[in-house]
Amino acid sequence: MSIRKYLGMGLGLILSAILATSAIAGSMGPSRLTNAGPGWNSPIWPQQSDGFVYFQEQYCVSTATSLQFDLMHHWPFTPSTGTNAQWMSCVNNSTWRWINWYAHGAGVDYSIEYTHNNTKNISLTYFITWPGN
Numbered sequence: 001m002s003i004r005k006y007l008g009m010g011l012g013l014i015l016s017a018i019l020a021t022s023a024i025a026g027s028m029g030p031s032r033l034t035n036a037g038p039g040w041n042s043p044i045w046p047q048q049s050d051g052f053v054y055f056q057e058q059y060c061v062s063t064a065t066s067l068q069f070d071l072m073h074h075w076p077f078t079p080s081t082g083t084n085a086q087w088m089s090c091v092n093n094s095t096w097r098w099i100n101w102y103a104h105g106a107g108v109d110y111s112i113e114y115t116h117n118n119t120k121n122i123s124l125t126y127f128i129t130w131p132g133n
Contacts, residue, residue: 058125
């Protein structure tokens, strides 16, 4: 009889712990990128759940005013693929500008790429967040 008394509370605590750990996001940065050329990739991270990946930048310096970034999906044994390249402005001030992608898959490796479609080098401060790490 006494085990039933605490079963509901114990189950509730276990479910709360599972929910709390699944909501914790991973992050990288803020990191300074200096004079990077087209094709630069951020460090790779393993994503643990579906959700939005946010790429933020500030203090951007480049002779290009629009920059293209892509969320790269890293596959085992085959080349990486982009998920959906997006453009953002390059402005040298403290305002954070951001773009996001919806990424699928637990245990999938991702990175952010400054795509080969760009023609100029860049310097900026960036910050990346992703779900469930």
